[in-house]
Amino acid sequence: MTHYTFADLVGDEKEFFAEYFNKKPLLRKGALKAPQDILSLRRLDELVQLDIIRPPYLRANLKGAGVPDQGFTRTITVQGTDLTDAIVPEKVYELFRAGATIVWSSLNHLDTSLRDFTRVISDRFGAKTDCVAFLTPAGKQGFSPHHDPVDLFIVQTEGTKRWRLWNPAEVRRGEAASYTAEQLGEPVIDVLLEPGDVLYLPYDTPHAAAAEELASVHLSIMIRPRMWKDLLKQTFEELVRDPEFNEFPFIGADRTAGTETLFTEKLRAVAGRLATLAPGPELDRLAELGRRMPGNSAGNTFRTTARLDALEPDTPMRRTAATVEFDTPDRGRVQLTVNGHRIAVPEPVAVSLAGLAVGEQMSAASVFPGVPAERATRTAQGLARIGLLEVAA
Numbered sequence: 001m002t003h004y005t006f007a008d009l010v011g012d013e014k015e016f017f018a019e020y021f022n023k024k025p026l027l028r029k030g031a032l033k034a035p036q037d038i039l040s041l042r043r044l045d046e047l048v049q050l051d052i053i054r055p056p057y058l059r060a061n062l063k064g065a066g067v068p069d070q071g072f073t074r075t076i077t078v079q080g081t082d083l084t085d086a087i088v089p090e091k092v093y094e095l096f097r098a099g100a101t102i103v104w105s106s107l108n109h110l111d112t113s114l115r116d117f118t119r120v121i122s123d124r125f126g127a128k129t130d131c132v133a134f135l136t137p138a139g140k141q142g143f144s145p146h147h148d149p150v151d152l153f154i155v156q157t158e159g160t161k162r163w164r165l166w167n168p169a170e171v172r173r174g175e176a177a178s179y180t181a182e183q184l185g186e187p188v189i190d191v192l193l194e195p196g197d198v199l200y201l202p203y204d205t206p207h208a209a210a211a212e213e214l215a216s217v218h219l220s221i222m223i224r225p226r227m228w229k230d231l232l233k234q235t236f237e238e239l240v241r242d243p244e245f246n247e248f249p250f251i252g253a254d255r256t257a258g259t260e261t262l263f264t265e266k267l268r269a270v271a272g273r274l275a276t277l278a279p280g281p282e283l284d285r286l287a288e289l290g291r292r293m294p295g296n297s298a299g300n301t302f303r304t305t306a307r308l309d310a311l312e313p314d315t316p317m318r319r320t321a322a323t324v325e326f327d328t329p330d331r332g333r334v335q336l337t338v339n340g341h342r343i344a345v346p347e348p349v350a351v352s353l354a355g356l357a358v359g360e361q362m363s364a365a366s367v368f369p370g371v372p373a374e375r376a377t378r379t380a381q382g383l384a385r386i387g388l389l390e391v392a393a
């Protein structure tokens with residue numbers, strides 16, 4: 001699949017974050033050049049046939065109501081185990097012909113190219129993204145005007161769909177709500193989305209959408225806003241992990257005055273820690289937590305582990321971000337603590353590691369100066385297995 005960047009979706013990134021993000025909807029006609037690469041009717045036909053995709057990953061909506069799962073599932077047996085809700089493709093097609101909208105939820109859980117596609121948003125927003133595909137038959141009203149409590153990127157990939165959008169209200173509560181036409185007045189955007197068009201809707205943006213003369217496939221990439229209350233909670237949770245907050249006080253009716261004094265002390269201790277917290281690194285940590293929520297992450301551990309088995313003396317190794325503590329040298333050896341692992345290394349190895357900043361590289365053989373390359377390479381291998389080095393590629 002074509003690799004799309006965040007700028008492909010929003011245009012000028014600076015302008016997006018200054019003018020639109022969290023403020024008002026943005027329409028980008030023709031933003032994506034090969035939209036069927038992202039999701040096509042052909043791909044949806046394939047997904048319907050995949051027995052592994054079951055409710056809640058696939059749902060059907062007919063005349064504004066969800067179709068019960070039993071209406072399009074059956075039991076199949078896999079390796080002696082019954083799966084009671086496998087999709088019956090013919091039933092799904094029948095529902096579609098009867099006017100149902102077919103919805104694939106959290107497709108980024110199942111499809112790695114969609115995961116890659118939505119990750120560019122997670123990376124920028126520092127938040128979890130969820131990717132939902134909607135297949136709407138021609139001429140069907142999807143949903144009446146409403147807003148959702150999530151930021152949305154709408155990506156039209158097949159057919160057309162008419163969207164009407166209104167600016168979010170002054171006071172935004174972050175809860176779902178629906179509207180009547182009179183409440184909303186004239187839309188600020190009224191557009192027939194075509195393949196490749198992208199819409200951005202901040203949370204609580206009222207919208208109504210309907211397929212016109214062509215069946216429509218669009219992706220909704222949903223981002224749950226991480227409000228200050230969510231971020232503060234995560235900062236607080238991290239802060240109270242300290243063993244200082246581990247005792248179990250008796251707080252029942254017969255508690256002593258001492259418990260209340262202790263509580264005051266703990267509150268002051270928390271307040272003191274909050275007041276001296278460095279905001280930059282903490283925001284970076286919170287953003288990283290958001291990027292790593294389920295459905296976003298990627299990894300290459302199998303590949304890198306396999307490469308490690310075949311390490312050569314000239315393979316470039318990079319220092320990872322793992323924190324390492326060095327003990328003082330003792331009889332030519334130094335104890336290191338990395339990710340909870342204790343390991344003793346010869347002093348020259350500790351010296352090369354100490355001189356290697358996070359992200360910096362050196363060849364496997366130069367990790368242990370003054371010994372044969374083969375031995376030095378084995379040392380580099382050991383350090384990579386405990387997560388201190390990684391193959392740079």
Ligand SMILES: [Fe+2]
Pocket residue numbers: 143146147148207
């Ligand atoms: Fe919606």
